[in-house]
Amino acid sequence: MFARIVFNIVQVIVVMLFAPLLAGTVSRLKEIVQSKHGPSIFQPYRDIWKLFHKREYISEQSSWIFRFTPIIVFVTPIFVALLIPVLTSYPLFFAFMGDMLGGGFILALGGFFATLAAVDTGNPYGPMGASRTRLVGFLAEPVFMIVFFTVSFVAGSTIPYIVQQRWVNPISNFFEPTHILVMLAFYMLILAEGGRIPVDNPSGHFELAMIDESKALEYSGSAAALMKWGGEMKFFILICIFLNVLVTPWGLARTISVGQLAFAIPLVLAKVFLFVLTLVAVECSLAKLRLFRISEFLGAAFVISVAAMIAWVFAV
């Protein structure tokens, strides 16, 4: 019991510590592929450190939403990290507090407040980015729903710890068409929700073309640091759900022992690194879509997820 609580906290700390490293690795690898020099992979840590030591300015016209949003954006991924399997393949202390839909709602809460805060100050670019994020969000929502429903229907449960055992037990389940299609749809969702390239350009600094970044433009100082860190953690969490629940539930700690937990950390990081390699390949070979083509991208994801559902409902 006590060990499970401690392990759960360790899990959260791992997410907090390695999320900026993930962001740094992605941008560094992209710069290498594009023959640039690029900053070190530890640059996000330095950015966050620097921002925490700067003065914070808050517009007098803004309401409490603007002040509370960085905290909400920072805290929601931590709550989700309590619910999902990051390092262990057995449920930890808080695992039954919420299922995958609960996790989805908690993440959506952070996004909701970020959108409100972007509108709050009256900055001309904020509402534009916020409305675009909503556009992407409401197109991604049905895909999320159908992916989660299909996955929980197949596994007979919505708790991620139970779902992850379904795909590898026996191993031929891994090659089920439903599984492959769900994986594909969720990968496209990660690209959309994480603001990666076919949908949004994370390294672009042109305000008119921003989708995800422009929501945090008004923040400064420690609030900006929290927004940045929270966004990186959300991306890390999404990747953890993808890898540990849907794709490769291997390499996780199987028993309650400190050694296995310590060994699981590098294995999970290695899996995330492999994912990052595919992400870099996608980001460097595709161009950003025009705004109204995003509906086609997510429409394709929707079709794939529904095909996964059909493949399960009718073929078995």
Place this chain on the structure above:
Amino acid sequence: MTYSTQSATILTQLNALAGAFFLLSTFGMVATRQVQGCLRFFVLQSLFLASSAVLLGLHPLSWHLIGVGIINFINKPIIIPWLLRRTISEEVYKRREITQALNIPISLLIALGLTISAYYLAAPLLQVGAGLPALVNLPIGVATLLLGAYILTVRREAVPQLLGLLAMENGAFFSSIAIAPELHLFVELVVAFDVLIAVFVIGVLTRAIHENIGTTNVGALATLREESTR
């Protein structure tokens, strides 16, 4: 579980996977905007068709189905693109966007509806007593048949229309390898050549249209004009 039944389950599983990708590449043909992308998805679709035939031929070992797979593998992914490249000029081939009667998200939704109705259409047929492979192949084949017809209807360009026709043929083939695996190899060869002739004829026709009116946007050819003086 003995070894042979275990390998049979894995083969069925892989066949289902090939079926899923087959359906997915058909969706790709509906969703893509470019002629070349459409052709690539068609090639992928034919590859999955061929692999499904080979997978079905492996377990109750049937050289006949493997032969069908090989014919398809040579015919559709290799000869047909080559033939299209030869008959239809490069300009048409490189043309980027396809004009379409409905926009792509709506097309995708209609495609989904067609797929689900294909499963319902196939359900009474499956109750007659089809084998395990037909459970996967028949509905997907019917769905591809419908989607091919849809592509044929909604695209306004000659080459994608031809590809829609070929997708219909692929769909019919995909279900036939499961429900009628004992069809004579000679028939399959005849069908393969038939398809080639169709591609050739339509290719030449498209080329003639292109030379006469400078476009292959056949959707614009709505009125018949009589030229009495020549």
